Every structure is written in structure tokens, then in C-alpha cells.
Amino acid sequence: MKQMTDRVDAGLNRLSRRQFLQAALVTSVSAGLLAACSTGAAPATSGGAAAPAAQGGTITVWGWAGTIEGVQSQIAAFNKTYPDFKVDVKALGYEDVHTNLLNSIVAGSGAPDICAIDVLRLTQYIDGLVDLSDLAKQYKDQFVPPTFDLGSYKGKFYGLATDSEPMGVFYRKDLWDQYGIKEEDINTWSDLATAGAKVNEASQGAVALYHMNSNTTGLFEVLAVEQGFSGYFFNTDDTKVIVDDPKMIEAVTALKQLWDGKSVQRDPQGDEVTTLLKNGKIATQLIGPAWYPMTFTGQMPELAGKWRLMRAPAVTKGGPRIGYQYPTIFVIPQQSPAKETAWELARLSLLGDGARALYEKTKVLPAYKPLLDELKTKPDPYFGNQNIYELWQAIGNDTPPIFFGVGFTEAQAILGNHLQAILRGETPIDAGLQAAGAEIRSKLKKG
Amino acid sequence: MATSVQPAQAWQPLVRRRHWWSTLAPYVFIAPFYLIFLAFGLLPILFSLIVSLYDWRGTAPSTFVGLQNYQILFQDPALYKALWNTVYVWIGSVPPIILMALTFAVLLNAQRQRLRSLLRTIYFLPVVTSLVITGLIFGHLFSRSYGLVNGLLAHVGVAPINWLAEPAWMKLVLIVALLWRWTGNDMVIMLAGLQSIPPDIYEAAQVDGATAVQAFWRITLPLMRPVILFDAIISTIGTFNLFAEPFVLFGGPGGGMAQAGLLTGTLLYQNSFVYFKFGYGAAIAWVVAAIIITLSMIQLRLGNREAD
Numbered sequence: 023m024k025q026m027t028d029r030v031d032a033g034l035n036r037l038s039r040r041q042f043l044q045a046a047l048v049t050s051v052s053a054g055l056l057a058a059c060s061t062g063a064a065p066a067t068s069g070g071a072a073a074p075a076a077q078g079g080t081i082t083v084w085g086w087a088g089t090i091e092g093v094q095s096q097i098a099a100f101n102k103t104y105p106d107f108k109v110d111v112k113a114l115g116y117e118d119v120h121t122n123l124l125n126s127i128v129a130g131s132g133a134p135d136i137c138a139i140d141v142l143r144l145t146q147y148i149d150g151l152v153d154l155s156d157l158a159k160q161y162k163d164q165f166v167p168p169t170f171d172l173g174s175y176k177g178k179f180y181g182l183a184t185d186s187e188p189m190g191v192f193y194r195k196d197l198w199d200q201y202g203i204k205e206e207d208i209n210t211w212s213d214l215a216t217a218g219a220k221v222n223e224a225s226q227g228a229v230a231l232y233h234m235n236s237n238t239t240g241l242f243e244v245l246a247v248e249q250g251f252s253g254y255f256f257n258t259d260d261t262k263v264i265v266d267d268p269k270m271i272e273a274v275t276a277l278k279q280l281w282d283g284k285s286v287q288r289d290p291q292g293d294e295v296t297t298l299l300k301n302g303k304i305a306t307q308l309i310g311p312a313w314y315p316m317t318f319t320g321q322m323p324e325l326a327g328k329w330r331l332m333r334a335p336a337v338t339k340g341g342p343r344i345g346y347q348y349p350t351i352f353v354i355p356q357q358s359p360a361k362e363t364a365w366e367l368a369r370l371s372l373l374g375d376g377a378r379a380l381y382e383k384t385k386v387l388p389a390y391k392p393l394l395d396e397l398k399t400k401p402d403p404y405f406g407n408q409n410i411y412e413l414w415q416a417i418g419n420d421t422p423p424i425f426f427g428v429g430f431t432e433a434q435a436i437l438g439n440h441l442q443a444i445l446r447g448e449t450p451i452d453a454g455l456q457a458a459g460a461e462i463r464s465k466l467k468k469g
Numbered sequence: 470m471a472t473s474v475q476p477a478q479a480w481q482p483l484v485r486r487r488h489w490w491s492t493l494a495p496y497v498f499i500a501p502f503y504l505i506f507l508a509f510g511l512l513p514i515l516f517s518l519i520v521s522l523y524d525w526r527g528t529a530p531s532t533f534v535g536l537q538n539y540q541i542l543f544q545d546p547a548l549y550k551a552l553w554n555t556v557y558v559w560i561g562s563v564p565p566i567i568l569m570a571l572t573f574a575v576l577l578n579a580q581r582q583r584l585r586s587l588l589r590t591i592y593f594l595p596v597v598t599s600l601v602i603t604g605l606i607f608g609h610l611f612s613r614s615y616g617l618v619n620g621l622l623a624h625v626g627v628a629p630i631n632w633l634a635e636p637a638w639m640k641l642v643l644i645v646a647l648l649w650r651w652t653g654n655d656m657v658i659m660l661a662g663l664q665s666i667p668p669d670i671y672e673a674a675q676v677d678g679a680t681a682v683q684a685f686w687r688i689t690l691p692l693m694r695p696v697i698l699f700d701a702i703i704s705t706i707g708t709f710n711l712f713a714e715p716f717v718l719f720g721g722p723g724g725g726m727a728q729a730g731l732l733t734g735t736l737l738y739q740n741s742f743v744y745f746k747f748g749y750g751a752a753i754a755w756v757v758a759a760i761i762i763t764l765s766m767i768q769l770r771l772g773n774r775e776a777d
Contacts, residue, residue, distance in 0.1 A: 121742055124527060124745060127528045128528065145527075146527035146528070146745045147527060147528050149528040149529050149530070237725075237726050289634040289726065290613070290614070290634075291608075291612070291631065291634050292609075292612060292720075293608075293612075294612055294613060294614050297614065297615060298614060303614075431743055431744060432743075432744045435723050435739070438723070439727070442727055443727075464541070465541070465545075
């Protein structure tokens with residue numbers, strides 16, 4: 023998600039994604055789990071037919087628009103099994119959800135029973151969350167890779183994904199055809215940079231092949247996964263910073279080549295990107311997470327049939343062509359007095375009909391595998407009847423287990439600052455990445 | 470004699486009781502403020518000092534680290550970036566705001582100003598305008614591709630400027646936004662100060678043949694000095710705690726491109742409420758507080774010296 027520009031990324035794109043991610047997550051884990059976590063809770067049975075808790079109460083759910091709709095769709099079904107429980111779903115702002123959850127965990131009271139959080143912030147809360155490992159493991163096969171593992175950290179499982187966010191590249195086929203660019207010719211990022219010369223010459227600078235923001239790490243994250251670093255900025259056991267690894271120096275060299283290309287809209291701000299994409303002034307959306315089609319269909323319906331999805335280019339020819347962003351997960355705080363019942367509601371909301379309702383409301387790529395298996399047979403008219411769901415699933419299948427280490431957001435901000443100096447030519451690539459690595463190590467106390 | 474003494478003795482306890490109450494009453498009346506301040510002001514302030522000595526991140530247990538947060542902070546390039554940006558914005562915005570606020574207030578305070586209420590409302594409108602709206606308006610005004618400002622500049626041959634992504638221009642946009650938003654607020658303060666100056670003084674000056682300009686320099690400005698000083702100090706505090714405008718304009722607390730919009734207020738927020746580093750955030754708060762206190766004392770000293 024980061025690749026576009028930082029303002030678009032941090033602002034419009036994130037908001038759009040969240041709006042899309044509406045409902046739910048919770049589906050899966052059915053029974054048992056909470057027996058280990060709650061006092062006196064009856065173990066749930068597999069498949070979801072857990073016995074109702076002995077006492078009633080209220081199950082409070084916090085989330086933002088785009089995450090809670092799945093839960094809302096399952097309240098009636100939930101109440102058939104749990105008639106004594108009332109479900110109170112609260113739609114808050116994205117930042118409010120995260121801040122309020124932290125405040126309530128720190129204060130020791132006030133946390134909801136189920137809470138949606140951005141998976142990249144999971145490690146900020148894990149000491150206050152229920153380990154759902156035993157309850158969730160039986161549902162692993164029902165989630166598309168790599169969504170199930172996203173909610174894990176150091177051997178414990180904390181939350182189920184509401185959606186999946188593999189990444190590709192979106193391009194305007196009509197414009198690419200007009201300027202003589204063929205998808206099959208774009209295998210590496212370098213190929214894309216080179217192709218920009220054609221567009222620049224033919225359009226006399228009126229059209230940019232793609233746009234980039236210098237201080238965002240979105241493309242860096244795609245390249246990190248392609249280079250084998252599925253912890254983005256950290257190694258797989260979250261002990262070391264990898265941003266200045268030789269492989270990442272190689273990757274950022276490719277990034278710099280892209281930035282220095284002849285047909286780049288550099289550092290667009292605010293809604294400038296959307297307007298330029300809509301007006302045909304930019305022909306390619308390099309940062310293309312699975313939620314992005316909602317931006318297209320919502321803001322550029324007139325461009326139906328013109329966009330296509332392709333895999334992200336590789337750093338080197340023949341290398342992996344993958345990328346992954348950050349879905350939402352549902353977690354259960356330890357404070358919840360009804361952990362087992364909360365788990366049941368979460369499970370209902372994220373599996374089966376809950377997942378379907380969430381998809382119908384948001385159209386965001388589901389994490390629930392049976393649903394994606396159904397969708398992948400359906401061509402998408404907006405993308406010229408291209409079967410984008412099949413491609414999303416293929417990219418997801420090729421993606422290694424992703425994880426988000428401690429201090430992810432801070433590392434992201436620090437790296438963004440140094441990346442900006444590198445791309446703008448103020449710092450050499452290796453020195454800039456080493457400076458970024460040193461600052462991240464110092465502030466996060468990692469190796 | 471005895472009969473004349475007895476009534477006085479009888480009244481003595483009552484007098485003593487009244488004396489006791491009259492001594493205590495003022496404290497009782499002002500006690501609610503101090504109790505509330507103690508609970509919601511002083512204790513949190515002291516607690517934040519203690520927190521600043523801990524490494525406390527998110528929901529993980531906190532660890533006592535002594536002055537380590539301060540040591541790391543003083544080596545943090547982000548602190549110096551934020552301080553430089555804040556001082557830049559402070560110098561760029563506070564003096565012009567005070568100057569414009571005083572000018573508008575003097576004009577509005579004129580005896581024959583018929584539209585005083587209407588103009589006062591208009592000047593004050595930006596203060597009550599939603600910050601989200603402000604962010605949208607300035608975002609559109611200063612958009613590189615479709616902004617009104619670049620559109621006007623294009624007529625005089627100026628190439629499009631990326632106002633919200635080039636560090637020097639970003640700070641200028643922020644300053645313009647602050648001028649637009651806060652001048653009306655400060656004008657109201659100035660107007661209140663002007664209206665407290667007795668008109669007799671101006672009448673006497675007029676009788677003595679003073680012109681309007683002389684009256685401004687010899688009467689208005691000296692008598693307004695305490696108000697201007699007050700305004701300068703609260704504006705300084707406001708700038709070092711500034712959060713909403715840079716947050717809205719630059720898409721979050723990070724300060725946007727090259728951290729050009731990172732101020733001390735947003736640095737504090739970013740560390741405390743995005744990274745959840747409460748100890749570090751508290752250390753930033755105390756360093757910023759020390760800077761604000763120092764600057765305020767300097768301003769007070771300068772103001773008092775001029776008054777003397």
C-alpha cells in the first residue's frame with residue numbers, strides 16, 4: 023500500500039482501503055480456545071456450535087467503517103445460539119480504535135470484547151491480547167495464504183484476518199497500447215523505468231508512465247518481500263534490521279532507477295494522484311494492493327474496461343514478482359469477561375456467511391478461502407473481463423509468511439525520511455540505507 | 470460594669486467564629502479550582518515526569534531507565550528537525566499575526582466603524598472553521614496540478630510549484646494557514662485591550678493637538694504593551710504545541726516530505742500515540758516545556774524592561 027505517495031498512501035489510500043474492508047473478521051476460530059483464557063468458560067466445539075455461556079451480557083465490538091459490517095450481519099445468527107448476549111458494535115475512527123484500545127488495556131478496564139486493528143500494529147498490543155492459538159489452528163486451511171499467519175507473533179496467535187492484501191501493478195491498457203508498451207515486456211522494475219522513455223517522447227511529457235513518492239516505503243516493502251525479507255524491515259525472528267542488507271541496496275538501486283526515469287510524476291500530494299489517474303495523465307499505479315480496485319470503481323467508473331492488473335516486476339529478471347500489504351485483524355483483549363463468546367462471534371463474522379456478507383458490503387479481497395475459490399472463476403468487467411481474483415490468489419500463494427515486527431511503524435517513518443534523501447540524490451544509496459539502519463537499530467534497540 | 474462586660478463576652482465566640490470563617494472562606498471558594506487542577510493538572514504533570522524515566526511501550530511492562538530517554542532524545546535528529554521547524558514557523562507566524570491582529574483591532578475600534586460587528590465576525594470565522602475543512606481548502610488551493618495558487622502564478626509565467634512536497638514551500642503554506650486561522654483570534658484579544666483604554670486619554674491628547682498617528686505611538690502602543698506581551702506568550706506556547714494544522718496539511722504527524730512539517734507538537738504525538746513510546750514522549754514534553762518556559766521568561770523580561 024505504500025508505494026504511491028506518502029500522502030495518498032497515508033491518507034486517501036488508507037482510508038479507502040479501510041472503507042473497503044468493512045466488516046469483519048472474526049470468523050474462524052470456534053470453540054475451545056477460550057477455555058484456556060477465561061475463567062469458567064465452557065470449551066467451544068469445533069465448527070462453531072459452542073454451548074452458550076451460562077450468563078449473558080454484552081459483547082462489545084470496536085472497529086472502523088469497513089471492518090464491522092461483517093459482525094453486524096451475523097448478530098441475528100449469533101443470538102440464536104447466544105440469546106442472552108447483546109452485541110454492541112461501535113464504529114470509531116481508525117486512530118481512535120487503536121488509541122482507545124491501548125488506553126483501555128493500559129488502564130485495565132474499558133476494552134471491547136472484539137477489536138479490529140491494523141495488523142502492522144499488532145505487536146503494540148500483544149501483552150494485552152488473548153492467545154487464540156488453540157482455538158484458531160483448526161481453521162488455518164480456511165484462510166488463503168498468507169493471511170492466517172499474519173496474526174501470529176513469536177509462536178502465538180492473536181487475530182484472524184478480515185481480508186487479504188496481495189499487491190500487483192495496475193496499468194491503463196489503452197494508454198500502454200497507445201505508447202507501445204506490452205505487459206509481457208515488463209519483467210523487471212528496470213524494464214518499467216526504460217519504458218518510460220517511450221511514453222515521455224510520444225506524449226511530449228504530457229503523460230507520466232507512473233508516479234512515485236520519495237518519502238514513502240511502499241515500493242521498498244514490495245521489493246523487500248521480493249528479495250526474501252518477509253518482515254519488510256526486519257529479519258524473520260525480529261531481532262535484526264535488514265534495510266541496509268546488500269540485497270536491499272540492490273533493490274533500492276532499482277528504485278532509484280525508477281525515480282530517475284523519464285516519465286515519472288514525482289511526489290504528487292493529496293488527491294492529485296486520483297485526479298491524474300482519472301484524467302489519463304498517469305498510466306500506471308505501481309502500488310496496487312487488492313483493495314485498490316475500490317478506488318477505481320468508486321472514483322473512476324468511466325474507465326471501466328481500461329485498467330488491467332499485472333504482477334509487480336522483479337528486482338532481477340526471473341526473480342519473485344510478489345508483494346503484500348497489511349490487512350485488518352480481529353483481536354480479543356484479555357480484559358474481555360466473555361472471551362469464549364466473543365470468539366464465537368468473531369468466528370461467525372469471518373467464516374462462511376459472515377465472510378460473504380463482508381465481501382458483499384466491501385468487495386475487498388476475502389481472506390476466507392472457499393469464497394475466494396468461488397470468486398476466482400469470475401472475470402471482472404472493470405478490468406476488461408480479466409480474472410483478477412485468480413491472479414490475486416496466485417500472488418498470495420507465492421508470498422512467504424509475512425510478519426510485522428516490533429516498531430514497524432517507527433521503522434517505516436525513519437526509513438521513509440532516509441529514502442527521500444536517497445531518491446532525491448542528496449545521499450548515496452548505501453550510505454543512506456546504512457544511516458537508516460543505524461537510526462532504526464538505535465531507536466528500536468535491535469541488532 | 471459586670472453587666473456591660475457580659476454581652477461582649479457572650480458575643481466573643483460568635484465573633485471568633487466569624488473571624489475564623491472570614492479567614493477560611495476565600496480558600497474554600499477557590500478550593501474547587503485547586504482541587505481540579507491538582508487532579509487533572511498537577512498530578513498528571515508530575516506523573517509524566519516519572520513516566521519520562523521509564524521505557525514504556527504499548528502494553529508491554531515498563532522498565533526504569535533513568536535519564537536514558539533524555540540521552541536518546543538529545544541525539545535524535547528528529548528533535549532538532551522539529552525544533553528548527555517550530556522556531557521557523559514561530560518567527561514566521563507570531564510577529565505577523567500580532568501585527569495584523571493589532572492593525573485590524575485598531576481599525577475596528579475606530580469610533581465611526583459602522584461594520585464593526587460584521588467585520589469582527591468575518592475575521593473570527595477561520596477560528597471556528599473545522600480543521601478538516603481548512604486542510605481540504607489549503608490542500609486544493611496549493612495543489613501542484615490543479616491548485617488556484619499555481620493557476621494564478623501560471624499567468625505570470627511561474628512554473629507549477631509542489632507546495633505540499635517541497636520543504637521550503639511546505640513551511641510557507643503552514644505559516645499562511647496559521648496567519649489565516651489565528652489572526653482573528655488574536656484580534657479579539659487586542660480589541661479587548663484597546664477597549665479597556667479610557668477614551669479620556671485620547672481626548673486629552675486631541676486637545677493637546679496630537680495626531681492619530683502620534684496617539685497610536687504615544688498612547689495606544691504603550692498601554693497595549695501588556696496585552697501584546699500576553700498575546701506573544703500564548704502564541705509562543707501555542708506554536709510549540711501546534712498539532713492540528715501540520716497534521717491536517719501534511720497527512721499525519723510525520724511532517725510530510727523531509728519532515729519539513731514536523732513540529733515539536735507533532736513529534737510528541739507521533740512518539741506517544743503512533744509509536745506508543747510513552748516514556749520517550751513524556752521526555753519530549755518536558756524538554757519542550759523547558760523551552761517554552763525559557764522563551765516566555767525572556768519575553769517577559771524584555772517586555773518589563775521596555776515598560777520600565
